[in-house]
Each structure stands twice: as structure tokens, then as C-alpha cells.
Amino acid sequence: MCVRGREMSDTKSNNPVPNFYRASAEDFKKIPGSPIAYWVSNRILSLFDNPLIGDNFVGKEGVGTRNDNLFLRFFWEVSYIKIGREKRWILTDKAGDYRRWYMGCFYVMDWENDGHRIKNYRDEEGILKSRPQNIQYLFKEGITWGKVGSGKTSFRWRPVGFGFNDAAPTLFGKDIFSILPQLNSKLLAYLVAIKGETLNVTTGAITELPLLQNLVENYKLDFNKMASSIINISKTDWDSYETSWDFTTLPLVSPEYLTPTIEASYQKLRTHWQEMTKEMLSLEEENNKIFIEAYGLQDELTPDVPLSEITLTCNPHYRYDANKPEEELEGLLRTDTIKELISYAVGCMVGRYSLDTPGLILANQGETVDDYLSQIPQPSFKPDDDNIIPVLDDEYFTDDIVFRFKDFLKVVFGEKTLSQNLDYIAQALTGKSTSSPEKVIRDYFSRDFFKDHVQRYKKRPIYWMFSSGKQQGFNALVYMHRYNKTTLAKMRTDYLLELEAKLDAELTALNEDPVKNKARISKIKKQVDEMKTWDELLNNKALALIEIDLDDGVVVNYAKFEGLVRAI
Known part of the structure; x- marks a missing residue:
């Protein structure tokens, strides 16, 4: 029951005493659940004379795994070829943030052998822990929303072919498309508020609302x-x-x-x-x-x-705090767009994407550059051969990440505008002009790229930053889908030890004028000391020939390299 108070225009004249209302108990019964909404106008009450949404559509909650860490993954964690009906993983709706009309699925659910593992998830006494409910509705078209709300309802169309979780209640029925405008209208939000169910929007909260049948037909x-x-x-x-x-x-x-x-x-x-x-x-x-x-x-x-309720990611008033000044909102959007360009460039460097073919290219466990070339024999921008991209203070290697990024920009935008484009990127990243745009970009890769990647991929990164530590002596990105048990040995022999030799040579040259080069000498010595300590662990892990299984997800696999990779 909910109690609310507000003067209403069509009964105000019947109230001789301010804030005193007369309402029939029968009026309360018109609204399912009988909330004490005495301030509701007769026009609103009359809406409940229509058939209810539940008379024409059925509302259902999806599968309750009772252990999402075991049975759910983000789709980018597992091999692409293992996602789909009759495979290990199915794309699954698990609700999400406030967004209306459409929101794709991030998650996949273990549904191998018709959900055998979930259906048989039991405790030590053999009692079923999971709730594999309403599975006959899996893969059907529906209208879904987030069960746990934030005071605002947002309904989304989900096409055929997806599973759904118990956090994503869904309406099913014929001509389901036609009801979506009503569900996302201000009138519907008003009716939900009358029932006092904006924080826990169950299937009943929606199916007990009036279906405005005449309007739908007209x-x-x-x-x-x-x-x-x-x-x-x-x-x-x-x-x-x-x-x-x-x-x-x-x-x-x-x-x-x-x-x-x-x-x-x-x-x-x-x-x-x-x-x-x-x-x-x-x-x-x-x-x-x-x-x-x-x-x-x-x-x-x-x-x-x-504007803040126009739920498009490209709309800064929705994406960020709408109370910020317009200029600041525009700056945030530009910065994030440039970071998305950088992320996409890294995806092209490792072969996940290609400038020549849309969609995913290398997205299965253990794939190599040869698999890439079998799909794109003459790429305009070839991915890295060994899936190890050094992220260092300078271009010590030909596949240095900044060097490769500049190549990417040349291919996409042309060589003549490279300098201008580097300036623009650096300005977008820092919010100001700089005389050293390459340094700004290099600093971004070494300090902030992985942090942004972790946030973008919801703490389940697919590009792993192997790092020697705080001194930033050695960093290298590895695409998890292309990792194999020899990757660490190659990282050590072809990159780490090679870099140590190059830094030793640089130290020799710098010591010809130790006073002038004091700061650089000190930094390199600290980096080399850190790298040598890190090398002991890297060598041990390399000799162990560690293998990963993408089905286990990022959390399990990432833990195998603790001490070698940056913390998430």
C-alpha cells in the first residue's frame, strides 16, 4: 500500500478544507494492489477500466543460475565459435542500466546440452540450487526491463535468439512490438509510480497495468x-x-x-x-x-x-552528468571518442579487428596471424606477428605500440596529416595543446590505456598488460585469445632480455657525461633492477608452459599470471 498526497484539479472544489480529500474505497480497488492513491484523478482511474497488459501478454522471469560467476561470462571472454544455440554459450539478457528501446546483450550463459550444468547445480545434500525456470520462453522475442530499478523504468525490445536471466523480466505475446511505445511513455511511468513499484519492477507490476487497447488498435x-x-x-x-x-x-x-x-x-x-x-x-x-x-x-x-533521458551513448547529456556545462560535456565526449579510436587501433594491431573486413576476425582461442591472413590475404594494416606489443619509454622495437599506432593513422587518414592528427589526439587526451604529442600518446599507452580498457570491458579485459612494476621498465600488451603456452618464453627472450641489453648500452653512452645525464641514468638503473627481479618470475612462469581455457573466463585465467600482469 502506498500513501501519497497532492491536490488534484478535478476534485479540488469538493475539498472545503485544504489538504482534505474524499475518495471512495471502491476507487482504490480499481487499481490492482489497491494502493491508497487518493489524489489520482478520475481520468487516470478510468484507464484501469481497460483490460490489463497481463490479459494480452505474459510476463516471465528468466533462468536463475544462483551462481553467475560460474555460469555467466561476458561474450568477449570466450571463443566466438562457442557462442550460439546448440553450443556451449548462449547470448543472455541480464537487464542492465537505464536505457530505453534497445540494449544488446553483454552476457553469455552456459547452456550446453540444453542447460545441463545449470539444471543440475545442487548443494552438498543434492538439493537443487538453481532456478531453471520458464525455459520454454528462451530465444523468443520479447520486451524486457531491469527488475531492480532506480526510480525510472526503461523497456527494451529483445529480438529472437536470446536467453534471459531472472534479473531481466520479459513480456511475451503476439504483436509485442506494438506495446513498446506505451511502455516507454510518460503515462506508463506515471501509472507505475501510482502503484509505488518503481524500485522493484516485477512482472506483476507491469502486467497489472492497463493495456490501452482502444488506443493500440487505433x-x-x-x-x-x-x-x-x-x-x-x-x-x-x-x-x-x-x-x-x-x-x-x-x-x-x-x-x-x-x-x-x-x-x-x-x-x-x-x-x-x-x-x-x-x-x-x-x-x-x-x-x-x-x-x-x-x-x-x-x-x-x-x-x-x-535530453538526459534520450538514452543514446552518443548523447553526452545521458552518458555523463547532465548538470555539467555544455562545453565540459562536449569535451568529455570528444576525449572518449578518441580513446575509442585508440582502443580500436589496438584491436587492429592484435587482429581482433581489421580495416578491410567488418566484425570480429581473430576471436577464438589460440588463433594466429596465419588464421588472420587466411581470411584477409593482403591486409592494409597487418596485425602483430607474435601477439606481443611492447609499451615502453621509446621505440626500442619495430612493433612498439606508438610506432604501430602511427602506422595505423597513416593507413586510415593518410601520411600527410599524421602530425596534425597526433596533435589533435594529444589535445583531446589532455584538454590542452602540447609541443610533444607523441610523448602524450606514449604516456597514455603506458599509464592509462589499460585502466580505460578494464573499465570499457567491465573488469574483464581481453588485452592484458604484462608489466615489470611501478618503474615501468617493461610493459607489453598480449591479446588473450591469441595467447599460447610459448608466449611468455618469447616475451622473455625476444623482448625483455633484448631490452635489458639495449638499456645497458644506453647507460654506457650516458655515463660519458654522468652529471648531465644524472636523472636519466638513475631512472634506467631503477628500471633495469626492477626488470631483473621480474625476470625471475617471468622465467619460472615461462618454463611452466601455462595454458589457459577461455571458457573459464578472465578472472580464472588472469590469476594464473599474478605478479606478471597489472592488477585489475
């Missing part, structure tokens, strides 16, 4: 068209980021926006994002207007939607 074609238009915008936005299952290529480097300079390319892309946001805002407000006007609720609701 506007069905418009609603289907409207839902399709908004979903297309939302899905395009979602798939623009590499943590989307349907990501194909980075928009910044796609032909529609690509120019010789990153700055001009970004401006074209930013204009497009603004148009997307504006179109979605217009559609959402039109959707609200239809419901409000059809039921004569203009005195109670407005169709306006704040």
Missing part, C-alpha cells in the same frame, strides 16, 4: 512504425561501440565520416550524433503526446522529455 500501424524508427536509432548507437555483439567497425573511420583529419571526421560524426539525438527526442515526445491527448491528460502530464 494507432497500431503508427506505433509499430514509431517503435521501429526509435529502435533503429537506438540499435545503431549501441552497435557503434566495440562491446556490442553486433559491432562491425568504428564509426569515426567509416566512409561516411572519414576525412584526412581526425578533427574534421569527428565533427562530421558529431553532427550526425546530434541529428540522431534530435530525431529520437522528437519521436519520444510525439509518442507521449499521442497518449496524453488521446486520454485527455494534458492537465496532468506533458510530452516533454529532457
